[in-house]
Amino acid sequence: MAERPRRDASDVPETPASGEPAAPAPEAPEESGNRLLSTLRGMLLPALALLAAFAVGAIVIVISDFDLLGQWGSDPIGAIGASWSAIMATYGALLRGSIGDPGALFGALFSADWEALRRAFGPLSETIVSATPLILTGLSVALAFRVGLFNIGAEGQLYIGSLFAVIAGFSLVGLPWFIHLPIAVGAGFLGGALWGFIPGLLKARTGAHEVIVTIMLNFVALNLIGWALKTELVQREGRSDAISKIVEPTALIPALVQGLRAHWGIVIALLAAVAVWWLLFRSTKGFEFRAVGFNPRAARYAGMSIAWSTVLSMVAAGGLAGLAGTAVILGGSGTLSPGFSPGYGFDGIVVALVGATRPLGVVAAAFLFGALRAGATPMQAATGTPIDLVVIIQALVIMFIAAPALVRAIFRIRAERRTAEVFAKGWGS
C-alpha cells in the first residue's frame, strides 16, 4: 500500500529498502556442481517451516482438549502419553485420509481386486483433486510475484473464470466434446484473465496498488457471482437458491480412472506449470517479466515496458486462477454455486510461497497442501479434530516461510545469504 501517491505510469516504483541483506540477482549463475546442493539448501527452509508449523499445530490440538488439560493437573505423566497419542491419532488420520493406508495400498496392488484397488487409491485420488486447483492458483500467484506484483485476487479471478466456464458449458448444446471442452476451458481462462486485467491496467495506468484493488475485486466478484447465479440466464430451472444450470456432459473434464474422482484437470494443471516455466525462464517476455520484478528501474533503462509487463502478467495470472475454478467445476459437479471454493485462491499464496515461486516448487507444494486438504475431512470424521486445523497449519507455514530469521532462530541455523532470495524483495511496495 505504499505506492499509491501521485505517481505516473511512467514513474518507476522505488526499490524498497528490504529487511534481509540485499539479495543477489535472482538467477545468479551457479556453479553447476553446486546446483543440487543449492537446491537442497533451498528446500531446507520450507521443510523446517513445515516442521515448525506442524509442531505448533500439535500444541493447538493438545491445548484445545479440555479433558487432556484436566489430566495434566492430576496425572502429568499419563497426560504426556495421552497428548502424544492424541497428536499421533490426528496426524495419522490426516495421512491416511490423504495418501491412504500403506498396507491396504500394497494389498490391493497384489490382489488385483478392482473394488479394493479403487478404495485403496481413493485418498490419493482426493489429494490429486485438491492439488489440481492449488497448482493453478499457486502458479497464478507465483507468476505475478515474479513481476513484483502481489496477486491476492486469485480467489475472485477463480470465481469469475468458473462463471464464464459454466456459461460456456451449459449454453452451447450439440457440440462434440473435443470442441466443447476446449471452448469451456478457454472461457474459464478468459474470465479469470479479465478479472486480472483490471488490477493490472489500473496499476500500470494510475499506480493503484494491486493488493488493494485485488482485495476489493474479490468481494466484487463474490457479489457478482451471487447476483449472476440468480439471473434467468444462469440459474437452474425450478430453483430459488443461487445455483447454476448443469453444464452439458460434453463440457465435463473426464475422470482419469473410472470410479475415482481424480480427473484430467491435473494434466491441464501440470501443462500450465510447464507453460509458466517456459514463459518465465525460456522466453524473451519472461525475461522481461523477471527483470521488471527484480529491478524495475534497470528494466526500464533497458527499454522494457513496465506497464506492459504488469498488464500482461496480471492477465496471465488471472487466467491461471480462472483455470483453477474451471477445473474444479468442470472436473466435478459441473455446476457453480457461491462458496464452492474453500479458499483455493488464498491457498495459492501459501503454495507460491512454499514453492519459492518456481513452477516445479509450486507443483510440489500444491500436492503437499492438496494432501492436507484432502486428509482434513476424514481426519475430522475419525478423530473429531476440526478440519480448520489445516488452515492454522497453513497460516503458520506462511509465517515461518516469510520470516526466515524466525525459523533460523528456532532451529539455530547460521544465516545463509542465498536462502532468502525471494523474500527479500518486498512485494508490498
Add this chain to the structure above:
Amino acid sequence: MTAAAAAHVMTRAERRLRTRQRILGIVYLLLAVAMVLGFGVSVADDASSSFGLTAPTAPIALPNLVIPSATTAYLLAAVVAFAGAVQLTRGFGTRGAIVLGLVAFAFVFAFLTWVAAGQSMNLTGLLETTVQRSVPIAFGALSGVLCERSGVINIAIEGMLLSGAFVAAVVTSAFDNPWLGMLSAVVMGGLLGGLLAVLAIRYRVDQIIAGFFINIFVTGLTAFLSVRLLQPYQDELNRPERLGPIAIPILSDIPILGPVLFNHNIFVYLLFGLIAVVHFGLFYTRWGLRVRAVGEHPKAADTVGVNVYWVRYTNVILGGMVAGLGGAFFTIGSTGGFEREMTAGRGFIGLAAMIFGGWNPIGGFLAALVFGFADAIQSRLSILSIAIPSEFLLMVPYIVTIIVVAGLVGRARAPAADGKPYVKE
C-alpha cells in the same frame, strides 16, 4: 488570449486537472440523466414517497415527510445537471469537494425517494441502522489509521476484529461480565497488534504477508476452537450477556438526531470518543507530529531523535487494541454468540474506509458511514421489494475504494513510508 495560446501556457498538471474536471462534469450530467430515467420516469406520476421521521420510542412524534416521488427526482436531477454544466464549463475550483458531496447527497436522496415511491420508509430507523452497521467498519478504519500513519500497513484488521469478537463472547460468557469481555477483546487485539509489529519491525517480514498470515491464522483458530470448544460448551462459553443501548439524557430526545446518534450501546460512544481523541492526538499534539513524521520520513524523524521503532510498536499495538474493541461489538455489542467468520469482510471494508477517508480518523468515520448506509439500505431492500439486486449495493464500498485508489476522482495519499521497513544505520 486565444484558446490556443491558453493551451500553450498551461502546464501538464493543469491540463490534467482540467481533463479530470471535465470528466467529472460529464459524470454529473450522466448522473442527472440516470436520475430522470431511473428514479423519475419509472414511477407513477401521482405516486408519493413517505418518510417516517420518528423512532417508535421517541417522546416527540413528528409527522411523516410526504413528497411527490417523480417531481422530487426531477428537481434533484436538475440540481445535479446544473452542477455538471458548471463543472464542465468553468469548474468549482477549491469548492469541488463540497459540490461532489452535494451531488452525491442529491443522488442518494433521489434514490431513496424512488425506493419509497408509493410506500412508507422509516428514515430515522434507516439512519439508526446505518450508524450500527458502520461501527465495526469505523473501528477498523481507526485501527488502520493508527498503524499506517506510523508507516506500518495493517491488512490484519479483519483478523483482529474476528479475534475480538471471539474473545469477548467467550470471556463474557465464562465470567458473566461484559466489561471483562470487552477488556479482554482489547488485550487480544493488542496482542495481535504486537505480533504484527514484531513480524513487521523486528523480523521485517513483508507487511502484507504478515497481515495476511494473521487473518488466516485467526480465521482458522477461531473456527477450530468454535467447533472444539464452543459447540460442546455452548451454554458456558458462548451465551454472552449483551450490552444494551444507553439513552443519553436530553440529547436522545432530540427528534431524528437523538435516536440516530444518542441511543446506542457503549461501543458507539467509545467510538465517537476515540475518533475525537485520535484525531486531536494525531494532528494537534507532539505525539501526533512524531507519529506522522515516522510515517512520512522515518530517517528524518530518527535524525532528530525520535525513536522510530518505539513509535511504530506502540502505534501498531494501539491499532490492534482499537480493532479488538471493534470486534467485541460483533458479539457482546450486537448479536450475542460467536459464529465462525462472523466479521464477513468488515475488516477489509474498514481498510477501504481508511483509504477513502484519506488516512484520517474523521474521514475514515465518514467513509464508514457511507459504507454502513449502503449496508443498511441493502438490509431493507427485501422488505421494500424493489427491483435492485442487493448484491450491487454490497459492492458499493469496494468499487468506491477502487475508484479512489486509482485516483479517478481525486487521489488519496498514503503516508510516504507506509509499508517500508526502517533499518536504523
